[in-house]
């Protein structure tokens with residue numbers, strides 16, 4: 001099961017590629033980004049909405065992201081050809097009377113705005129939807145955006161780290177776990193509504209009031225999102241939401257929010273600081289996984305009973321790859337398939 005096969009699956013899903021603020025800050029220049037190895041130019045074209053096209057003008061291959069938006073289309077900076085949101089050339093300034101060659105088309109992709117992010121889907125042939133971000137529409141929650149970060153590790157590995165219960169005691173000794181309590185609980189895992197869900201009871205320990213810590217309800221909308229609801233000891237609720245956007249097989253950019261229904265008047269930076277601490281603890285380990293891309297080959301790595309969550313996560317990714325081989329529409333069905341796991345059979349490592 002190759003990383004290329006997994007990439008083909010990921011192309012069927014929506015991924016965030018930038019924040020709305022980043023898009024606005026770049027205007028009138030498009031933003032050049034990379035998703036699943038493909039360079040894209042992204043811009044708010046005004047009336048036509050968000051445009052996403054391959055970041056390569058087929059005239060002489062200059063990147064459209066070094067051009068600008070002009071009259072609802074991408075203007076190439078080199079010879080001024082203009083490209084609309086559907087990827088059709090609509091103007092060649094050196095030939096005002098035409099004709100525009102029929103071949104003058106570049107790939108264009110679907111885009112939508114949600115949660116302050118621009119989402120792109122490279123392949124629309126399966127019926128996939130955006131991952132939920134429940135805190136976003138919950139008026140009791142104050143949603144604070146963390147600064148997106150890029151790590152040299154594949155997106156599935158980045159996500160798997162979030163739901164790896166056995167690393168808390170080691171990597172986050174004192175912040176999220178205790179090294180003297182290295183045995184994590186084995187959660188009952190459900191697949192419901194396209195999400196992997198489980199609950200987690202952290203060990204007894206004193207934490208700062210800005211910590212995202214407490215009885216935790218995990219929701220993982222497949223394939224690359226994690227949302228964790230925390231019930232704090234004092235009755236408050238917090239949420240951590242993240243999505244890893246696959247830049248290529250070996251790197252990803254994570255977009256994330258921390259939300260709270262308490263202490264709205266406090267400095268948001270203090271609440272982001274706890275998560276920053278956790279990220280600094282994770283980074284040296286997660287970005288030193290070799291290879292940086294997640295292998296779905298059984299037996300490539302050695303899983304044990306306490307890896308139950310990642311075993312199930314990998315199983316689901318594997319099922320999506322298998323479904324993709326039967327056709328894109330099968331992937332949507334594989335996302336929707338429900339399942340309850342009490343014991344993870346070890347043959348599916």
Ligand code: FES
Pocket residue numbers: 057058059060061062076077078079080081
């Ligand atoms: S390279 Fe784009 S117009 Fe010539």
Ligand SMILES: [Fe+2]
Pocket residue numbers: 161162167171172278282
């Ligand atoms: Fe961690």
